[in-house]
Amino acid sequence: MTPLAMPPVAIGPLAPVLIVLGAAGLVLLLDLLPRPVGRELIATVALAGLVGALLATLARWGKPGRAFQDMLVLDDFALFANVVICYAAALVVMLSIDYLGRNGPETGEYYALVLFSTGGMMLLAAAGDLIVLFLALELMSLSLYVLAGLFKRELAASEASMKYFILGAFATSFLLYGIALIYGATGTTNLDRIAAAAAGRAHDPLLVIGLGLLLVGFGFKISSVPFHMWAPDVYQGAPTSVTALIATGSKAAALAALIRVLVTALRGSQPDWAVLLWVVAAITMTVGNVVAIAQSNLKRLLAYSSIAHVGYMLIGVVAGGSAGPGAVLFYLLTYAFTTAGAFGVLTLCERAQAEAVEVGDYAGLARRHPVLAAALGLFLLSLVGIPPLAGFVGKFYLFAAAVRAGYLWLAVIGVVNSALAAYYYLRVVVFMYMREPEGAGARLVPSFAGGLALAIALIGIVLLGVIPAPFADLAQAAVAPLLR
Amino acid sequence: MSGYLPVLIFGLFIVGFGLVSLAVARLLRPSRPDAVKLMNYECGAVPIGQAWSQFPVGFYLVALIFIVFDALAVFLFPWVLVLRALGLSAFGVMAGFVAIIGLGWVYAYREGVLEWK
Numbered sequence: 001m002t003p004l005a006m007p008p009v010a011i012g013p014l015a016p017v018l019i020v021l022g023a024a025g026l027v028l029l030l031d032l033l034p035r036p037v038g039r040e041l042i043a044t045v046a047l048a049g050l051v052g053a054l055l056a057t058l059a060r061w062g063k064p065g066r067a068f069q070d071m072l073v074l075d076d077f078a079l080f081a082n083v084v085i086c087y088a089a090a091l092v093v094m095l096s097i098d099y100l101g102r103n104g105p106e107t108g109e110y111y112a113l114v115l116f117s118t119g120g121m122m123l124l125a126a127a128g129d130l131i132v133l134f135l136a137l138e139l140m141s142l143s144l145y146v147l148a149g150l151f152k153r154e155l156a157a158s159e160a161s162m163k164y165f166i167l168g169a170f171a172t173s174f175l176l177y178g179i180a181l182i183y184g185a186t187g188t189t190n191l192d193r194i195a196a197a198a199a200g201r202a203h204d205p206l207l208v209i210g211l212g213l214l215l216v217g218f219g220f221k222i223s224s225v226p227f228h229m230w231a232p233d234v235y236q237g238a239p240t241s242v243t244a245l246i247a248t249g250s251k252a253a254a255l256a257a258l259i260r261v262l263v264t265a266l267r268g269s270q271p272d273w274a275v276l277l278w279v280v281a282a283i284t285m286t287v288g289n290v291v292a293i294a295q296s297n298l299k300r301l302l303a304y305s306s307i308a309h310v311g312y313m314l315i316g317v318v319a320g321g322s323a324g325p326g327a328v329l330f331y332l333l334t335y336a337f338t339t340a341g342a343f344g345v346l347t348l349c350e351r352a353q354a355e356a357v358e359v360g361d362y363a364g365l366a367r368r369h370p371v372l373a374a375a376l377g378l379f380l381l382s383l384v385g386i387p388p389l390a391g392f393v394g395k396f397y398l399f400a401a402a403v404r405a406g407y408l409w410l411a412v413i414g415v416v417n418s419a420l421a422a423y424y425y426l427r428v429v430v431f432m433y434m435r436e437p438e439g440a441g442a443r444l445v446p447s448f449a450g451g452l453a454l455a456i457a458l459i460g461i462v463l464l465g466v467i468p469a470p471f472a473d474l475a476q477a478a479v480a481p482l483l484r
Numbered sequence: 485m486s487g488y489l490p491v492l493i494f495g496l497f498i499v500g501f502g503l504v505s506l507a508v509a510r511l512l513r514p515s516r517p518d519a520v521k522l523m524n525y526e527c528g529a530v531p532i533g534q535a536w537s538q539f540p541v542g543f544y545l546v547a548l549i550f551i552v553f554d555a556l557a558v559f560l561f562p563w564v565l566v567l568r569a570l571g572l573s574a575f576g577v578m579a580g581f582v583a584i585i586g587l588g589w590v591y592a593y594r595e596g597v598l599e600w601k
Binding site for chain 1 (some may be wrong): 584590
């Protein structure tokens with residue numbers, strides 16, 4: 001018998017994820033103590049875990065690492081995505097503290113699941129192998145399915161959870177079929193080795209079908225049309241803090257993984273997926289924005305808006321090169337701050353005995369709570385893409401990348417859509433500033449942690465909007481390792 | 485094709501084992517059928533009926549914990565075989581693994597999952 005050797009276990013590149021998962025374990029342990037501890041303490045542990053992961057991620061910047069036979073690739077690309085994910089998750093935890101105290105069960109489960117899901121997202125962005133990608137996706141999704149149904153006494157929450165779970169499981173099976181066919185075509189699940197094996201035979205039917213199925217699975221996770229049907233219902237039914245996590249973190253992770261798979265493993269099929277995604281991007285933007293116009297529920301409105309934003313980001317994926325994915329990374333950063341902030345304002349508002357989610361609830365908000373109305377207004381203006389806020393710069397880089405790559409028409413569709421989107425975002429602003437509420441409108445529920453989260457998000461969108469260049473340069477540099 | 489002969493023999497043993505067990509059981513056991521016993525086995529759920537039915541959630545919780553222990557055992561057996569060769573580091577790795585699973589089990593226990601209601 002040949003002597004066995006312990007395989008090398010490189011913990012270093014795993015450190016950020018391990019910190020998050022360790023914090024999750026600690027939260028579970030705290031929940032088990034015979035004498036119940038305050039939910040503030042549990043939330044603080046969760047927050048500390050996320051901040052620790054953020055610092056560990058930043059500390060590894062510029063020092064790419066690989067672990068477990070290239071199954072995990074923690075290059076600058078993954079690190080950038082991890083920063084976005086950690087920020088989004090930290091904002092969500094801060095927003096949750098008082099929101100959950102008001103509306104939901106006070107258990108550590110919630111924070112543990114948020115952390116597990118965040119760990120899955122971070123792994124997803126760093127997956128260098130289709131199997132790890134699948135596992136990370138499941139870790140992320142399974143936690144989110146449960147979180148969506150957290151308020152289990154509410155019918156809408158159960159519906160959201162059930163829909164998300166069944167459609168999600170269905171979409172995952174497409175992803176798995178795609179992985180199986182790509183494995184069949186190339187004989188490996190490692191992204192780099194797939195690229196090597198697929199070189200020169202991009203039109204192998206197995207590979208093309210595998211690519212298509214993979215895009216279906218990812219299309220569901222990032223809620224691009226025509227796989228977006230779940231998003232409005234889930235966003236509406238899930239607790240608002242969870243909606244913020246689904247809209248920011250899970251989307252950032254899935255988009256990062258999609259870019260990594262397309263740009264590294266399937267770079268040979270670039271003409272194929274670029275055409276497919278061109279169409280998907282155009283339809284996604286248009287459907288998201290047009291349907292959003294008809295929404296009166298703010299959560300549904302933001303759901304369709306997030307669908308539209310995925311369409312914008314797909315423009316960057318189509319544009320390719322280093323400018324396209326770099327622009328997407330930067331956009332993810334701006335989008336995470338903006339969307340987490342917008343949903344954050346929603347978590348701080350309530351109506352008599354209910355959450356304030358209708359646009360009408362926000363009528364006259366500017367008179368009653370000027371600061372809160374101004375915050376929501378700024379987040380919405382950033383979503384429209386008005387300078388000098390982050391959303392404008394993000395869109396600018398995306399459209400510029402598309403034009404430079406020769407996708408003029410796609411950029412034109414994007415610009416037309418942005419103009420279209422202004423209508424429904426500004427409608428909310430008009431309600432806040434120029435209408436009087438019918439009956440009692442939404443009122444602010446003071447929350448220190450929630451206010452702090454909103455302040456961070458606001459600083460984020462203004463900072464990214466006023467001095468975008470250093471961050472955009474970082475995003476561009478982060479994409480470089482993918483393009484070798 | 486001769487390589488498949490063991491597979492064929494294995495298959496015959498499988499079928500034979502099933503047939504012999506059923507035949508012996510038929511000879512030995514008392515026969516007192518009732519409605520529940522005659523039902524097709526379908527994991528704690530009523531196999532035939534409306535799709536809109538309640539099903540016992542407790543069954544799935546226990547089943548999940550059982551599967552966790554199954555997975556633990558699957559990893560423990562090969563670990564035992566190579567433990568002497570790999571030494572202390574392998575022990576540490578498995579200790580970490582068992583600790584994580586243990587945390588899950590303690591959590592399930594404290595949440596009252598194992599109390600059959």
